[in-house]
Amino acid sequence: MLSTNVALVTSLLYVALLFLIAFYSERTTNEGYRRLLRSPAVYTLSISVYCTSWTFFGAVGSAVRTGLDFAAIYLGPTLIFVGWWFFLRKLVRIGKAHRITSIADLISSRYGKDPRLAVLATLVAVVGTTPYIALQLNAITTSFGVVSRSAPLSGAPDITTAFWLAIALATFTILFGTRNVDADEHHPGVVAAIAFEALVKLIALISVGLFVVFGIGGGVVSVFSLPEAQEVLKSEEAFGSRWMVLTMLSAVAIICLPRQFQVTVVENADERGLLTASWLFPTYLLLISLFVLPIAIVGLSTMPAGSNPDMFVLTLPMSERQDLLALFVFIGGFSSATSMVIVASIALSIMVSNHIVVPITLWLKRDSVKRSSDLRTILLTSRRFSIAGILLLGFLYFASSTQSDALASIGLIAFAGVAQFMPSIVGALFWRNGTALGATWALGAGFVIWLFTLLLPTFAGESGALADMIKHGLFGYELLKPYELFGLKGFDPLSHSLFWSLIVNSALLVLVSLATTQKPLERLQSALFVDVYRNVAGQEGRLIRRSATVDDLYILAQRIMGVPDATELFRNHAREQDIEGDMPLPDAAFIAQLERRLAAIIGGASARVLVSQVAIGETISLDEVIELVDETQQVLEYSQRLEQKSTELEQTASQLRYANEQLREMDARKDEFLSQVSHEVRTPMTSIRSFAEILRNTDNVDSEQNKRFLDIIHDESIRLTGLLDEILELGRLESGQMSMTLDQIDPEQSLQRALETSLGLAEASGVTLTSRVRTGSADVLAEPDRLTQVFINLISNAIHYNTSDSPRVEIESRLVGDRYEAIVSDNGPGIPANERDLVFKKFATGWSPGRDGHSGTGLGLAISNEIVKAFGGELLLVEDSDVAGATFKVSLPLAV
Amino acid sequence: MNKRVAIVEDEPHIVESLRFILNRAGHDVIVADNGDAAIEIVKNDSPDIMVLDIMLPIKNGFEVLKWIRSQTRYRSLPVLMLTAKGQDKDRNTATSLGVDAFIAKPFSNDEVVDCVNRLLVAERPGG
Structure with missing residues (x-):
């Protein structure tokens, strides 16, 4: 049986362990361990501070009350880390470049380092976080009561316990987070402890999950076959509009929650850690949510009615007398709550001290700024008091709000509060025209x-002024009801509040910004933020001109940084300027660098105020700022143009390559053609020249021979002329220069004329020319003389190359569908298979010599082919290996 | 003693003129009108020299030349190539295959006769 003392002592021992871890992590010189601290895994675990006691205890409660709602809380951050990785990376880059100390610092720095905006953002952060801290107090108090059996299972948490807890947490956080003011706002010790706590809470939740599923429920299958499973899974709310709102809200929260900003951006040691976190953090979320449903189902089925479902993770093992496990789970919940409180209150205390306390102090002591009073003490003290104050606020909210029994709803109120940062942050990162006034409004x-619509109503009881206001509206105006603002009904309070607040918020940011003119500093900062990847932060020196004495600057620096750090900074800069001694020239670049170093400690707005007090003659060169903005714009446009140009170039290049290839091919074809023409011309020329020489140089040639040689010369001259004519004709046909008048004619008449013309040749060659089945009459579009030429060419080829002993050439024609076909076939040697593809090419004469030993010019078929094509028809070599001889077919579309 | 000239050419008129001028020059002529027939002539009729066209049916002049140069018995047969293409490419191919002379068409009768006579005089022993 666990007692109050056991729980208390265990908690204290656990806290002591955390101290040891933090202490060792800050002091160690062990290089391996320091690398581990900067590793992506530790970074990811520290981001898991997102999972608070709300997750640890409340997810099960949420699953029992509203089914799958709880999953949205994990889905939102997962979407951001997986899908909006670019957003986080830009945030981290800006945070590092400008030494951003908090989310309020980010917003105020971006909008011209406006101190009032910083105060407002701090206020929002503090008030928005208060319910969240109350939630942790609630969770620890309740779980403490449960585990120590000092409270009934369903009873309200004990106020006194909560008060002492708040005090203990405040002390603990002050000891933890404000031991000194670091040169930069990194807390490696805190990060290490948080990462450790992330492991503890994950292992605790998985342990209890395994125990519940396999120890009580009897395995996964039997758990989900319990009747209560239907109750949890069949939630009507799941995946509806509220579910979408929750997903969106938690996505926004992972960016805007002050503690998330602290661990993700401010404490980030290496930008590349985000790459790992982008998958490891969603994995962590998946693991920690794995057992929520089974625990909810088993809890509903085995715990007595009326038990607080938020405490199922604790009461289930206790009901099975697993006290050690229960104690471990209690420590897990304690981990999740303390880590949130520590990080959140550190983040808030930095804001309060940097943006509220320091400016007020500076204003109060404005006459004595040059005196060497140490601001560091003020910083530390104000941070310590802030932490105490923030926890006190949380306690007060816890004590006075009425909805304290449901952990999840309090968490959602906090989410909605910090979501108000989102429009200004998106504007800060991506919109150049935002102004401080716009962001403030x-x-x-x-x-x-x-x-008005969400936080205030949580204080309302059953009756009283607040309850009246909810019922009847502010001052009795119906339009000002918190849950039905301006008459908007039908939404749950959360969606209703988000709808109005974010719409008004975004609209004002855009409208007021557009209505106001950016001051030079706002313009400069907007250029530095939005184009952070291009504009390195070190450029301010060239843009802000001011001067100061090096002594004033040194006094200022040591007041905030401490003597050792200030001395080192000045000495280093002097070395960079090649100056002997420890004091650099206080030029604009150095002043800008010093301001940035101070901003890392006290925030951008305060650093600027401080430096302005010792620096005189500040002018921001508007021209230079405009130039910077324009430069960026120009670089952007230029690079876009370049990209476009290079795409165009690439396209042109590939087109050129293609054209060049075409040309090359055509050139090769032309060479081939010329070489063939040369060959074809040289062959008759050879005979002509040779016989002419014989006739000229030989004295005693008999008259018969004389005549024969002259005949050969004559024949070859005619052959040469015919060849040249054909070349020219083919050239005109191919280039489309041959004008052809297509008439509707009967192709049979052309075929008949060709037959008659060829009779003489056939007779002379001893070839039998037979005409088989003929169509009689049909109409095609063609030029009759040309068509006759084609038929003559085919028939004379068939006669000429037919070396058969009883040579025959057959002509037939037919109508096939809507086509006219004329077929010329012979019983000659046919065309060898390997030459069939070539017959319609120029100069493809084939190697079988004709009847008289001559082969043709090789242009006839090519010409016929071109002519038939011009008629819209086809000239085909019919492939039929069974029949001896060659068969050519002219196929023409019938005229309609 | 009359020498035997093998004419390998598929254009009948060119064969006729070559036969005439080589007969006049005192040589006997045997004719083949394709690559295979040329190889048969080399095997059966032991010509003293070959006048070889390039564009031939069945086997072209290069293939015939290559075959001749690959045969121990016939490799020293002098070969004069005639071509209507007259491109450097063909000349180079012929040279690399071991041609003895190369004349482009249309040729001069005297050039062909002189060339044949020259090659016959320089005929390598064993041919």
């Missing part, structure tokens, strides 16, 4: 609407 209005 946006954030202020969103915050007020959230206060």
Whole structure:
């Protein structure tokens, strides 16, 4: 049986362990361990501070109450880390480049380092986080009561316990997070402890999950076959509009929650850690949510009615008398709560001290700024008091709000509060025209609407002024009801509040920004933020001109950084300037660098105020800023143009390559053609020249021979002329220069004329020319003389190359569908298979000599082919290996 | 003693003129009108020299030349190539295959006769 003492002592021992881890992590010189601290895994675990006691205890409660709602809380961050990775990376890059200390610092720095905006953002962060801290107090108090059996299972948490807990947590956080003011706002010790706590809470939740599923439920299958499983899974709310709102809200929260900003951006040691976190953090979320449903189902089935479902993770093992496991689970919940409280209150205390306390102090001591009073003490003290104050606020909210029994709803109120940062942050990262006034109005209005529609009603009891206001509206105006603002009905309070606050917030940011003119500093900062990847932060020196004495600057620096760090900074800069001694020239670049170093400690707005007090003659060269913005714009446009140009170039190049290939091919074809023409011309020329020489140089040639040689010369001259004519004709046909008049004619008449013309040749060659089945009459579009030429060519080829002993050539024609076909076939040697593809090519004469030993010019078929094509028809070599001889077919479309 | 000239050419008129001028020059002529027939002539009729066209049916002049140069018995047969293409490419191919002379068409009768006579005089022993 666990007692109050056991729980208390265990908690204290656990806290002591955390201290040891933090202490060792800050002091160690062990290189391996320091690398581990900077590793992506530790970074990811520290981001898991997102999973608070709300997750640890409340997810099960949420599953029991509203089914799958709880999953949306994990889905949102997963979407951001997986899908909006670019957003986080830009945030981290800006955070590092400008030494951003908090989310308020980010917003104020971006909008011209405006101190009032910083105060407003701090206020939003503090008020938005208060319910969240109350939630942790609630969770620890309740779980403490449960585990120590000092409270009934369903009873309200004990106020006194919560008060002492708040005090203990405040002390613990002050000891933890404000032991000194670091040169930069990194807390490696805190990060190490948080990462350790992330492991503890994960292992605790998985342990209890395994125990519940396999120890009580009897395995996964039997758990999900319990009747209660239907109750949990069949939630009507799941995947509906509220579910979408929750997913979106948690996605926004993972960016805007002050503690998430602290671990993700401010404490980030290496930008590349985000790459690992982008998958490892969603994995962590998956693991920690794995057992939520089984625990909810088994809890519903085995725990007595009326038990607090938020405590199932604790009460289930206790009911099975697994006290050690219960104690471990209690420590897990304790881990999840303390890590949130520590990080959140550190983040908030930095904001409060940097943006509220320091400016007020500076204003109060404005006459004595040059005196060497140490601001560091003020910083530390104000941070310590801030932490105490923030926890006190959380306690007060816990004590006075009425909805304290449901952990999840409190968490969602906090989410909605910090969501008011989102429009200004998106604007900060991606919109150049936002102004400080726009952001102030946006954030202020969103915050007020959230206060009125969501936070305030949580204080309302059954009756009283607040309850009246909810019922009848502010001052009795119906339009000002918190849950039905401006008459908007039918939404749950959360969606209703988000709808109004974010719409008004975003609209004001855009409208007011567009209505106001950016001051030079706002313009400069917007250029540095939006184009952070191009504009390195070190450029301010060239843009902000001011001067100061090096002594004033040194006094200022040591007041905030401490003597050793200040001395080192000045000495290093002097070395960079090649100056002997420890004091650099206080030029604009150095002043800008110093301001950035100070901003890392006290925030951008305060650093600027401080430096302005010792630096004089500040002018921001508007021309230079415009130039910077324009430069960026120009570089952007230029690179876009370049990209476009290079794409165009690439296209042109590939087109050129293609054209060049075509040309090359055509050139090769032309060479081939010329070489063939040369060959074809040289062959008759050879005979002509040779016989002419014989006739000229030989004295005693008999008259018969004389005549024969002259005949040969004559024949070859005619052959040469015919060849040249054919070349020219083919050239005109191919280039489309041959004008052809297509008439509707009967192809049979052309075929008949060709037959008659060829009779003489056939007779002379001893070839039998037979005409078989003929169509009689049909109409095609063609030029009759040309068509006759084609037929003559085919028939004379058939006669000429027919070396058969009883040579025959057959002509037939027919109508096939809507085509006219004329077929010329012979019983000659046919065309060898390997030459069939070549017959319609120029100069492809084939190697079988004709009847008289001559082969043709090789142009006839090529010409016929071109002519038939011009008629819209086809000239085909019919492939039929069974029949001896060659068969050519002219196929023409019938005229309609 | 009359020498035997093998004419390998598929254009009948060119064969006729070559036969006439080589007969006049005192040589006997045997004719083949394709690559295979040329190889048969080399095997059966032991010509003293070959006048070889390039564009021939069945086997072209290069293939015939290559075959001749690959045969121990016939490799020293002098070969004069005639071509209507007259491109450097063909000349180079012929040279690399071991041709003895190369004349482009249309040729001069005297050039062909002189060339044949020259090659016959320089005929390598054993041919």
